[in-house]
Amino acid sequence: MDALLRLFSLIPGWDQNVPAWASITLAGLVAAGLCLGFMSLGPVGYVYVERKIAGFMQDRLGPMRVGPWGLLQTIADTIKLLFKEAIFPAAVHKVMFVVAPCLVVTGAFMGFAVLPFSPTWQAADLDVGAFYVIAIGSLSTVGLIMAGWASNNKYALFGAMRSAAQIVSYEIPAVMSLIVVVMIAGSLSLQAIVGEQAGGLHNWFLWKFFPLNVIAFLVFFTATLAECNRTPFDIPEAESELVAGFHTEYSGFFFAMFFLAEYTEMFVASAMAAVLFLGGFAAPIPALQTVGGFDIGPVWLIAKAWALVFVHMWLRWTLPRLRVDQLMHVAWKVLLPISLFLIVVVGGLLTWPATANGFPWDRWVGWLLSALLFVYLATTAARAWRWHARQVREAVA
Amino acid sequence: MTPAEICTKLQEKFGADVVGPLVEAASPFVVVTTERIAEVAAFCKADPALVLDNLLCLSAVDLPKEKDQPRMEVVYHLFSYTHFHRFALKVHVPREGARVPTVEATWGVANWHEREAYDLFGIVFEGHSDLRRILLPDDWQGHPLRKDWTDPEFYNGMRVKPTEQMAERALKGEEFGTGPFKHDPDNAHVPGSQA
Amino acid sequence: MSAGITRPVTSAESVGWRIDDIGPDEMILSMGPQHPSTHGVLRIELITDGELVREARPHIGYLHRCFEKHCENVDYPGVIPYTDRLDYVASMGNSLGYALAVEKLLAIEPSPYVSTIRVIMAELQRIASHCVAVGTYGMDLGAFTPFLHLLRDREKILDVFEWTCGARLLYNYNWIGGLSHDVPDGFVRACREIVAEFDKVTWPELVNLLIGNRIFIERTAKVGVVSRELAISYDLTGPNLRGSGVAYDLRKAEPYCGYENYEFAVPVGEGKHGPLGSCFDRNWVRVVEMKESARIISQALDRLEKLEKTDVREKVPKRAKPAKGEVFARSEAPRGNLGYYVVADGTAVNPYRVKVKSPCFTAMSAFHHVARGVMIADIIALIGSFDVVLGEIDR
Incomplete structure (x- = not known):
């Protein structure tokens, strides 16, 4: 929005003739329009890419018929979805049935408002940006429960209840690991968080207090994966159990809205992970931050987010789905203790006088601890690999 | 144990209630008095020398033209996972109002097999926990595997038999539902012709 | 309304x-x-x-097609296409079981050449069927990819079937006393390639991607435990029975088609990751059985090459009209022991009564016992682990 306001002020006589509220409104509208365009066109790309990735992993081609390499397939699908009749089953609560997908899309979309694409390209630089994203993220839960309840279908209700339980549970570890970053940055503003990480790869929060923040990143990623209802946490819409979960009764455009929301949430969650841990719009090498005098921060953020979206897809096409109780087990007995532990340790290290006075934590205690943890992780990984190899060997024998 | 031994053992225990042993046939069996089939079944499973713990198959057969007496038969094929021998029990029941004690308590699988026999033959298994139709719709009338079964003309108000009109047209040589396919396509596979 | x-x-x-x-x-x-x-x-x-x-x-009953009524109205060979439609995922096994039953009635002994081809076809079918069973089981649990990998390999087996008898799903291949077609030239080589690829690629890939997966084990290992007693009382057979630890396989216990000439193991559930007889064990038995089938196929192919070629329709009766009698014959189909109770009245060319003891039917009848107290997601895991095909349950 800052960039837009600056752009407006370049127009001769703008500042004198247009009142401030009007130009802010206009800038807000333009920013919203841009985000909306990005959000609604994005899934066209994601769906194509997801289908191609799935095809690659499953030893098949994926869409190949519409357009070269099937490039136009999702466009055709989108058009089909938009023109399909939206069916209202007789027993649904019509108002809630319509409001629910709108609410879900709104919840997903509002996350865009604070995503910092560059120091100036940000719809709104809220002081509580990180908090805002989390708060808005739960809005979609309300929409999902409404959808499930309004559908008047037992499967939809099951899906809604599962999603409510799941999102509420996984929000806690997500917030906890976010607090780790907020404590380090000392601010809830996403601009400030990215600003702290500027100046190259080694400044990313991912490496801070190595390996503590790596764990925090993994916790955050897992938790947001669950919040997006993606495999292995896709139990609210588990197609083999609940038919389609909360959107069983939806068709046509309303179904497309749920679809849109899912992919948008995926992007927002990945972008948040990128902002919090991977330097956001900051380039890994400072020299690559600008190309020909232009700040290519947005490209970096989107690239990082898409890389994480790819991991989402990768997991989806590899793993089976957890059961409800196992899902809760992961949230409350694995992720939550880990993130609590991280808060205590990182918080303690931050308030430790030596660190506060500039004691090089990373150089002394940190490296020792890092080395120990590294050894532990390596042996665990090796053990896991050996176990796995033995499984395969025994199976083959 | 050989079938003959099993037969002797059963006859020792149940006397005249186990009759008509036919142990020389390909699948040996004995005929048991209807009322005592549950007891015989329980004995077959419990006796340490028999341990026929597995009911392989429970089938009903309709024999309306049998010379000595028109009847239905219920056949129990048994198997032992302990001694690995096989045997069969048979029960003769009248064609109308047939009632047989259930053997569900002895072999769990009999539950569904008996429901099937009830569904398709109309044999009522006394003491069965859940004797409902199993394969046919709940509102079906009649028991179609009986030999005197004729197809109904209507089911729930829907005509399910071809009408006389259709039959006449078919007799005149009109084709129904054959589509564009010829009966003898040029590329018909003639077995053995490639040799 | x-x-x-x-x-x-x-x-x-x-x-x-x-x-x-x-x-x-x-x-x-x-x-x-x-x-x-x-x-x-x-x-x-x-x-x-x-x-x-x-x-x-x-x-059940939504797919009831009156199989047994049909059988009473067609002649003995005419039943075979209907048997194909019982368990449409493993048609070869169904028609084999029926052919064996009627051959017993007619006292026909097919030549070793025919028997060997039957064994090869039945075992290929077993692999194909277990591919579907394990693949869809993975899909039930949310893993989509293994399913497509397995179907890819099933395709190759179906290609061989198509090459041999012209059909990919419902073969009408095992005739009474013989086969509908001899195997084509190059059949042995094609089968060897399939087996080699299965051993080298598909099977390790399956174990790697699905069976060894921690989530898969967690989802299946402690779920749906069927005890030995329950399994026998409810006449669970095949992999379902062996998953509960009973090493009973008709191919070993009552060999038919010359199975006694082949060397293979009977895999049983081991209770590796939980109690014995869980969903994991049943599935594991299927997975290992595929491997054993591949072994049998290799041996049978060796045997086939050495055997003298005979006309596969040599002993097919012109008019099958058995004497009065009855037979209950079982064979080891991929889903368990498939039993045919065939009654002949000695006067007609059509069976007097045919009753099919379907392994899926008996497995499903035990379902309510196992499904008590599990979660909804486990219900899905349970159905998949029993590997039922509704075409066979409803007949």
């Missing part, structure tokens, strides 16, 4: 549970017949308390 045909419900107990049957916190959930994971048109009624299932009751 709008005005329409009123259904005259004749039986008093009618269908389903009523509202009085459930407690205040419970709900009746009707799963199927149109449900993605009931493996066909199976309907299961559940009484659920939240995610927990208190009671489950399967309803």
